[in-house]
Amino acid sequence: MGAGHAHKLYRHGHSRVHRLPAHCKIAALLCFVLAVVATPREALGAFGLYALLLGAVAVAARVPAGFLFRRMLVEVPFVLCAVLMPFVAEGEMVHVLGVPLSVSGLWGAWNVLAKGTLGVAASVLLAATTELREVLQGLQRLRMPSLLVQxxxxxxxxxxxxxxxxxxxxxxxxxxxxxxxxxxxxxxxxxxxxxxxxxxxxxxxxxxxxxxxRGYTGTMPVLHEAPATRAQWTYAATLPAAALAVCLMGWTL
Amino acid sequence: MTVSGPMPPGPPASLDVRGLAYAYPDGHQALFGIDLTVDRGERVALLGPNGAGKTTLVLHLNGILAAGAGTVHVAGLPVDAENMAEVRRRVGIVFQDPDDQLFMPTVREDVAFGPAAAGLRGAQLRARVDTALDRVGMGSFADRPPHHLSFGQRRRVAVATVLAMEPEVLVLDEPSSNLDPASRRELADILRSLDVTVLMVTHDLPYALELCPRSVVLSGGVIAADGRTQDLLCDSELMGRHRLELPFGFDPRSVAAPVG
Incomplete structure (x- = not known):
C-alpha cells in the first residue's frame, strides 16, 4: 500500500473528504448506492440529481473530472453488456432506424447503465480519497470479519x-x-x-x-483507534441523506 | 586452598537448553541431545554447516517446535504451552528474509505488532515503537511501507520489530546475508550497542569473530565445539571436520578479537 500500491487509484490530498475516517466514507458509499439502486428506473431526473451530488463530492474532495472519468473506464465491459440488452430481450418492440429494439431491453439497459455508472463513480471517489489500508481499517471498524480483512x-x-x-x-x-x-x-x-x-x-x-x-494468536491486535466524531458522521451522512431524499422523490412523483 | 561456597544466585541464564532432542514427523532426527547455556548479556555465534540443525534448534527456543526430549528454559522460564506467550515475548527471532518478517503495511504497524499483541495500547505503544526504531536508526522511516526500503533498511526494521518486544534474548538467523559491506557494518554497530543477549546463526565467520566472543559449533545435530570464537576459527582441524571455511585471505589470528 502506501504510494507503492495506492498511486493508481489514490489521489493524495488534504480535503475535508480525505480527512474523514474511512469507515464513515464506506458507510456513506454503501447507503448512497442502496438509495440509487432502490430508485425506479423511470425517474430519469433522479439520476441526474445523483450525478450532481457526486459532482459536488468530487468538488469538495478536489478530484478533477478528468481523473474521475479515466478511472471510470473500468466500467466499459459492463457498458458493452448493457448495450446488448435491447437486441436480445423479448417483448414489445420499437424500430429505431429500422433496427428492432426491445422496449423492456432498453429500459433494462438504461437501468444497468445509470445505476452502474453512479456506483462506479462513487467507488472511484472513495478510492481517490482513501488509502487502501485505510479502507481495510474502515472495513474492520465496520465489523467486517477480521479474517477477510487480514x-x-x-x-x-x-x-x-x-x-x-x-x-x-x-x-x-x-x-x-x-x-x-x-x-x-x-x-x-x-x-x-x-x-x-x-x-x-x-x-x-x-x-x-x-x-x-511475535505472539500472533489468530487475531490482529488493534493498532489504530480513530473513532469518528459526531460532526464527521454528520458530514459523511450528507451524501446518502440527499440521495435518500432524491430516491423518495423518484417514488412519489 | 579455599573451597568457594555455592555460587551466589545471579540472574538465571538467558537460555538454558538441556538434553534437547528432536525428530521431524517424517522420522528425520535433527537434534541428538543439545546442552547449551547462554548467560545474560552474552553474544554467542551458532556455527555449523547446512543441515546441521541450527534452524531446528532456533525454533525450539520460542516453542514453535516442541522438544522430543529435554528441556529449554528462557531466563528461568520453562518453554511449555503454559508460558508460550511470555516465552515468545522474551525470545525475539529475526528471520533471514525480511519480507517474511515484515508483513504489515507500514514500518510503524509492523514494529507495533508484537507489543500490541501483548496488550500494549496508545501512547505507551507509540513510545515503544519509536524507541525500537531509534535504536536501529530507522526512526524517520516509520510511516513508509516496508517494500520501499532497501534490503539493509528492511533487515534493521526486522531487528526493531523484535526489539519492540523488549526481549531477553535476540536470535538472528543469518543477519549479514545479502547485505552490502556498509549495511553489514551498520548492523554490527547496532548489535554491539544493544544490551540484550544475542544468539547469532551465521555462516559469516569474520562477522561471528567481530561480534561474538563465544561460538558454538553445531554439526550433525550435536554441539561439536563450544569456546572462544578466535580459538575455534584458528583450529583448522576442527573447522575442516565440520565444513567450516574461512573466506580467502582471512586469518583469524591477525585481528584483535573482542574479549568476552
Missing amino acids: IASFMIRYGDVIADELRRMRIARASRGFEARGVRHWGVLAKTAGALFIRSYERGERVHLAMVS
Whole structure:
C-alpha cells in the first residue's frame, strides 16, 4: 500500500473528504448506492440529481473530472453488456432506424447503465480519497470479519513481492532463450504458475512462523483507534441523506 | 586452598537448553541431545554447516517446535504451552528474509505488532515503537511501507520489530546475508550497542569473530565445539571436520578479537 500500491487509484490530498475516517466514507458509499439502486428506473431526473451530488463530492474532495472519468473506464465491459440488452430481450418492440429494439431491453439497459455508472463513480471517489489500508481499517471498524480483512491486507502487502518473483522467473526463462509462442509453450507457462504457487505457499508458511513468533494468536491486535466524531458522521451522512431524499422523490412523483 | 561456597544466585541464564532432542514427523532426527547455556548479556555465534540443525534448534527456543526430549528454559522460564506467550515475548527471532518478517503495511504497524499483541495500547505503544526504531536508526522511516526500503533498511526494521518486544534474548538467523559491506557494518554497530543477549546463526565467520566472543559449533545435530570464537576459527582441524571455511585471505589470528 502506501504510494507503492495506492498511486493508481489514490489521489493524495488534504480535503475535508480525505480527512474523514474511512469507515464513515464506506458507510456513506454503501447507503448512497442502496438509495440509487432502490430508485425506479423511470425517474430519469433522479439520476441526474445523483450525478450532481457526486459532482459536488468530487468538488469538495478536489478530484478533477478528468481523473474521475479515466478511472471510470473500468466500467466499459459492463457498458458493452448493457448495450446488448435491447437486441436480445423479448417483448414489445420499437424500430429505431429500422433496427428492432426491445422496449423492456432498453429500459433494462438504461437501468444497468445509470445505476452502474453512479456506483462506479462513487467507488472511484472513495478510492481517490482513501488509502487502501485505510479502507481495510474502515472495513474492520465496520465489523467486517477480521479474517477477510487480514487476507485482503496480506494480498496488498505481498502483491508486489509475488509480482517481483514472477518477473524474476520470467527473466530467468528469457535468459535461457525461452519465448512463449503459441500452444506448445503453454506447458512451460503452467509450470511457472505452479512454481509461483508453491513459492508463495511456502512464503505464507514462513510469514506465519514470523507472526506466531511475535505472539500472533489468530487475531490482529488493534493498532489504530480513530473513532469518528459526531460532526464527521454528520458530514459523511450528507451524501446518502440527499440521495435518500432524491430516491423518495423518484417514488412519489 | 579455599573451597568457594555455592555460587551466589545471579540472574538465571538467558537460555538454558538441556538434553534437547528432536525428530521431524517424517522420522528425520535433527537434534541428538543439545546442552547449551547462554548467560545474560552474552553474544554467542551458532556455527555449523547446512543441515546441521541450527534452524531446528532456533525454533525450539520460542516453542514453535516442541522438544522430543529435554528441556529449554528462557531466563528461568520453562518453554511449555503454559508460558508460550511470555516465552515468545522474551525470545525475539529475526528471520533471514525480511519480507517474511515484515508483513504489515507500514514500518510503524509492523514494529507495533508484537507489543500490541501483548496488550500494549496508545501512547505507551507509540513510545515503544519509536524507541525500537531509534535504536536501529530507522526512526524517520516509520510511516513508509516496508517494500520501499532497501534490503539493509528492511533487515534493521526486522531487528526493531523484535526489539519492540523488549526481549531477553535476540536470535538472528543469518543477519549479514545479502547485505552490502556498509549495511553489514551498520548492523554490527547496532548489535554491539544493544544490551540484550544475542544468539547469532551465521555462516559469516569474520562477522561471528567481530561480534561474538563465544561460538558454538553445531554439526550433525550435536554441539561439536563450544569456546572462544578466535580459538575455534584458528583450529583448522576442527573447522575442516565440520565444513567450516574461512573466506580467502582471512586469518583469524591477525585481528584483535573482542574479549568476552
